[in-house]
Amino acid sequence: MQTLHRLYGWPSIFVLLLLTWGLSAQVNTERLDTVDLDTYEVLSDYQFEDIQVNFSRSLLNENVLGIYGANQLQDMSGLAPNLAFINSDTRGFGDIVSMRGGANSIFFGLPSVGLYVDGVPGGSVSTYPSSLFNIASISLLSGPQSTFYGRNASSGMIDIQTRRPGSNARRAAQLEYGSYDARIIRGLFDGPMSDESAYSISIGYDARDGYIENIATRKTEDDRESIHGRANFFLNPSEDLEIRFGVFAEKVEDGATRLSSLFSPDLFEVSSNVDGITKLDRLQLHFQLRLDLDSGALTATTSYQDWDLNPSLTDLDLSTLDFGFSRVLQQEELLTQEFRFVSDPAASDILWIAGLFFFDSKTDGDATREFPVPPSDFVPPGFIQTEQTVFSIDQQNISAYVNAETAIGASTSLNAGVRIQNSESEIFRTKDASNNFGFPGPPEPVVDESQSETEYAGTVGIAHELSEMVDLIVRSSISQKPQGYSAFTSNPDFIQFYSEHLWSNEVGINFTSEESMMSGSLIAFFNDTDNYQFERTVPFSTDFVVVNAEKVSADGFEGKLVLNPSPGLFLDFQAGFVDATFAKHRNALGLDVSGNHVPFVPESTLRAGIRFESERGFFGSTSYTSFGKTYYDEQNQSNFAQYSFGIWDLQIGYRDENMTVSVYGRNLSDEIFYQFMNPEIQAGSPGAPKRFGLRMDILY
Template identity: 25%
Template structure:
């Protein structure tokens, strides 16, 4: 464990100490909400999906609502675990930087991150756009509610979101003193503590501060270093000030800082599959030639022998100022924000215990500035919101890849005499300088015209400008046959040196600058009709887009080593989304059913491809001609009384390439002298999306008295299921992740005064499953992956006062 595990322990102890005096304090009854519909025992659920406060059942769009108390109760402390509650959401991460958050199977290419593109799923925290998906790996901090909006949202949200949005609302400062504290302990050395306190500093000024710390031992044992890796080590802090000089004006200043410092992230041996490479260049032969065996061929033994340093050092934070002014005619909102992201990784990219790649690190620093200005008005017949948004982002990545003494025998053709000379590739080093300057601006708006009391017409529009400028510069240094250190180049005095020529096939130098700019106009139209007091039907058409991008992981080169600049830019995606739904409350509002059907067609889909060579490219982007995702989603909850509630949410998603006839071939069809240059994968499944996914759960309680306190004993179960999905951009027989079901249990005692103590078990049946599989570069047939968490258990104590 790293340093934050000690901080978690200190925070845990202090939180218990602070909480104990509050046990006797009385508060209002706490209500529970249902996952997906947001249905509550006591009151309607208010959402801000359309940038104004309204009940979730009145919003004519597909939206899943998860209350803060359910987030806490189920241990859903980051977006990765949120997908277990929202079937339409997909989250995949090999480390914080290489993270994808998709909705309905679309949003970001599956695989290694490329700085030069944008995500299709927008993440917003208190109206602030988070441009890096890495932020999704942090713990939720003092969250009141999460709304997952499905489908394009660019006419309502500052940054265009072509696939959907995750709208996170934190608890705000209050003028009544209140607080909450939570501590958890469990197996694998799990410790988590959260605390928040809020109250007035004067008649017009209130403040709130929240913090959290999480630590847990790793789940993979490294036999080389004799320790556990893939641990958790998170620390987060948020502070807010609310100035309210009148009922018409709120000014909120917020700052936050979160940091991670785990020894992470190892992907381990899963299997091998034959490729079209020569037999002596496939994994089994290469390993035999170096007398190498993996510590276990069963990934669920959870063993690795990685010999390079591992780290996922990650810091994120920022400051924002939000002003909301009720001007009488409407509400004016201004959100000004600066955020940073600092990524300090260390990886073992040969995925073995051999010194093949001894360093593979791409530390990165991002700064982003956003300004959003919105004006909203609600009237008897017309509601509208109109806004301006500006965004500027700077990203600087300075990477390093270095080969070791085992690289020659592993990476060079065994028929070459050079393969037996460890010096040829030892200390071969690529130093990368990658820069991105990303600017965008938009005018957007949406109007709701109530034609009658039952019928509403809602058009929206967006005018958008994007500009991206980038630099990719990879300088490679190696050892020439005369023993001197030289630049590895395609021309010059050492270009024909046999050692330098061999090194170019492993790490090739490349430098180019590129830029992209484009205007775009998009729009949508929603028609909604109240069929009855508690029945809302709606239909939507949206013409949207995802901004074009630039390739900043390198591009293919010609025989002279010159970059093919036609591949340096990626065209914008064009999105046509069709959707219809119905929202119903039944049984005297004791049951809620929301149902939606959708079809999304994407032209020039931004897909991740690779040429299969080790080190030449980490993966670059190209446009698939057409992709389609379509399906049906539902959220169902029943609450016959305060003593019982249940929910069952699901999604059927058919996401396929419709036209992609020049895609990279799967590993089993690659690597040979006669292998096809590309493959037609039209009709095949998009990566990372299951056809069927479900979440379901129930909770029952009964009144009891414990230690003189009146309360209720409760038992809850939450489950999720995902069918098989492809884990490679081009579907491969060796990278399908089998479907799996997870079950979480909890039981405890809580009081109306805000005291709650319970035990929990996650993955109760100890299901063995993979979060993700991957094909390492080099195409040796090796398949690596990340086993999901085993069964974990623990206890949680919560206090609200």
């Protein structure tokens, strides 16, 4: 695989580090602030904060991410109860993110679990940035968030905050080397530029050899390599005004999608004649203005994102035979504008947020597939079909939302919110087909359609203080995901899919000990969804479409517990269970599959971690993350199901004032499992095998 350091050169990477070091060296430096363990919280609370009102939340910091070895967004699977990332290690392309049974469809539906980074919303799940670096905190919010954010999120929200500069310059480097020639080089820099301006810059290079060996080419298949950077510049012309401009860029040049045959005796071995590749470029720009008023804070955020996949090339038969490949070129451009007001708690007895949100998304795709057609009375042996689909899907959304909280008694507070949203979408799609015999095929009609709808969402909840250490929370919400179009069909029965509607209810308690050495929560939730969106293949065709299941129910519970019995000891436990089933649904052949489990949603998640740190600087942590049974088709066939599995990690190290050194092991039991399955090509993505590594963090 041609590597990025051949494109840019290793000297270029270090030039970037040196240039940024020179910028930060213009001001006085101090030791980079470490993230203390006591800043970690596990909440299922009902409270108003200066950013948003939270109901169910898991808050992560860099220490917690380190315990579970989370270097990229997909590594957060299971780090909140019932949060799962189903992926084939393709930098987000085709990922499915689920929470409490709600999930996005693979290609054409909008997210159920939204994403914000520093107040900037994400686009489709495929375009979510993969790397986690320079992180201050990550809030994982469960349940509908439609009245709290501009970007709609019917099942949950991932809210990431990166480090902000302090009054003195800070500089750090991170170096890591591990199994499969894994290399990570990162630089973090921030500080003041003048009395009224500051900067925050982080750059990184990540690479490793693939886990899967291609015995036909004697090379590894799924090599990974990327370079990425983020820069934020802050200007404070007055005490009540802050202006921020930010840029995030990422360049990826990966090998093949991590796929192997479900029938292979060795999950990490293929014999393929196609050198798979995944190349993508990502650029995000944003401008944010925050004005502090007597009554609260007004924030205006404008963002633009360009995500360009060019190309994703995959061998569909995973053999040395010319039995099929897929080549996808896809670009998504996203423009968003959000105005958001958060009231000052000291200015009124009613705490409220209100906002206006607009986004305009355009997705252009060019997908080519080649595959053999079985011989028949009308098809000669050796018949190879080639199909090319070219499409453009435009989506626009304008929304208004408001949420308010007020006390209705000495120990009780009431929260209510509402959202109104107008969504428009349109599609233009063509398809050409050819074959190696030159036979003419039936013409494919051009698809040129548009649609518009207005929907509403709302929430109401009560929090009651049962005692100084126990709170009761009750909440009910309605939310929706807009309708849209499937580009991989021209069948008028399947082009359009309808909006999804969720009614969510939850009840639970928060508890904490007198000395705050223990805190936790227990919550039960009951979700009913009409027109649940998911994707499947149309029988007797090559069409792949989003369909609506008439009714889906998802009931479950979540438990969280944190123990901090002494300053150097931290114990963490979070578990979730969800029974997400089709309450009323027929499969593609018209058979009743009511009662079957919804595909791509694990039945349970579990995370458990322990971290110990001595006064002399030695520390260690161990963690265990597990997932329940996951089906990958609506028929719930056992050969397309991943049974329960767990991953054990371990880390030990030493920290002093200027340096941290640690060694780690990931998946120490060498658990064999699939993190994604594709029933259509009978292939799956095996999870990462056992790995070891050394990491060094330097403050300078």
